[in-house]
Amino acid sequence: MRALRIYAGPRARKHIEKNGLGASDICTVPGAAGGPKGLILGPLDRFIFGRWLSQTPQPVDLVGASIGAWRMATACLNDPVVAFERLEHDYIRQHYELQPGEKRPPAQRISELFGQNLQAFYGGRVNEVLSHPRYKLHIVTARGRHILGREGSWRTPLGYFGAFVTNTVHRKAMGAWLERVVFSSGHAPLPFATGDYRTRQVALSEANFQAALQASCSIPFVLQAVHNIPGAPPGAYWDGGITDYHLHLNYAAAPGATKNVADDVYATKADGPNGLVLYPHFQKEVVPGWLDKTLRWRHKATSFLDNMVLLAPDPDWVKTLPHGKLPDRTDFTHYGQDLAGRVKAWQTATRASVQIADEFEAWLQKPDLGQVRVL
Numbered sequence: 001m002r003a004l005r006i007y008a009g010p011r012a013r014k015h016i017e018k019n020g021l022g023a024s025d026i027c028t029v030p031g032a033a034g035g036p037k038g039l040i041l042g043p044l045d046r047f048i049f050g051r052w053l054s055q056t057p058q059p060v061d062l063v064g065a066s067i068g069a070w071r072m073a074t075a076c077l078n079d080p081v082v083a084f085e086r087l088e089h090d091y092i093r094q095h096y097e098l099q100p101g102e103k104r105p106p107a108q109r110i111s112e113l114f115g116q117n118l119q120a121f122y123g124g125r126v127n128e129v130l131s132h133p134r135y136k137l138h139i140v141t142a143r144g145r146h147i148l149g150r151e152g153s154w155r156t157p158l159g160y161f162g163a164f165v166t167n168t169v170h171r172k173a174m175g176a177w178l179e180r181v182v183f184s185s186g187h188a189p190l191p192f193a194t195g196d197y198r199t200r201q202v203a204l205s206e207a208n209f210q211a212a213l214q215a216s217c218s219i220p221f222v223l224q225a226v227h228n229i230p231g232a233p234p235g236a237y238w239d240g241g242i243t244d245y246h247l248h249l250n251y252a253a254a255p256g257a258t259k260n261v262a263d264d265v266y267a268t269k270a271d272g273p274n275g276l277v278l279y280p281h282f283q284k285e286v287v288p289g290w291l292d293k294t295l296r297w298r299h300k301a302t303s304f305l306d307n308m309v310l311l312a313p314d315p316d317w318v319k320t321l322p323h324g325k326l327p328d329r330t331d332f333t334h335y336g337q338d339l340a341g342r343v344k345a346w347q348t349a350t351r352a353s354v355q356i357a358d359e360f361e362a363w364l365q366k367p368d369l370g371q372v373r374v375l
Helices: 010-019 035-055 067-075 080-092 107-122 126-130 155-169 171-176 209-216 330-335 339-352 354-365
Strands: 004-008 026-031 060-065 135-144 178-184 199-203 236-239 276-280 308-313 372-374
Touching (some): 004 010, 004 354, 010 276, 010 308, 010 372, 026 067, 035 067, 035 080, 035 276, 035 339, 035 354, 067 135, 067 209, 080 107, 080 339, 107 209, 126 209, 135 209, 155 171, 171 178, 209 236, 330 339, 339 354
Parallel strands (some): 004 372, 026 276, 060 135, 178 199, 276 308
Antiparallel strands (some): 135 178, 135 236
């Protein structure tokens, strides 16, 4: 394999050694925050959801934050291959014109246009997502508490400064400023335990789908928070990547009961997860929260990921892409108003990433534990 690297936790490695890896082994698929980096996973998404997982009947939990939530919701649409192709097309071509004197578009304008894009994408199709016969969607958001309970010119910077300082001391203590709120379809229990961080679970419905998905994608200071989502506790909701950047969640433990604001407590699986977590990701590290990006000691794998198989691009292969890196948010600044230049670079990267999906498909036909690295 030249483009793909496969990593696995200890339980997952033992399973692969004994049984290989089949679509029926998968119980959960996470989708990380990371903005344009997620574009590199388009071909994998089309293969996994369009051809591979469709072969089996077992239920699968899809957990997403930010662009990962958009990807996982797209997987629930009829004909996911076509839907993922449209997601890639629309995301690559998003563009925000600058007005005279502006160095960057204001958060209000970005939020309005992004909301319109989501409405155009899912308008009239939310029921497809919510009623999927096998997939249960879990959209992760970050809800502000206390001073962050409302967005404001001084409240938001001060609140996030407090969250940053507190998080540096202890990740769980950041729950005093921000809590994880997960919007779940089909009354599904969470596919991870929640003792690691303050968590609420809310029923996902047609009334709150759009708001929950936009909130999960609302990067602080870039987009506006989404306030007072129907069926959820009042307050300001931001990007799910703030609390769960790469969804480093306790998948390996049985789900614990969490407070469900909408419809009492969801049922829990007494026997815990019954399969493996397949994680198409854009790097090896599964960073817990957005504020942990610079805290290298929190980038290591933990027992939470023992039953995980992680797929990521090879770092040497990444160097062959435009500018020697994955697409990312700095490209908006680098290309500025040169939409054609950015589109060309991102399309080059996404077309090249077909190799990742091809290599994974080939490996599945003849699983080789020697090519699986330790997560």
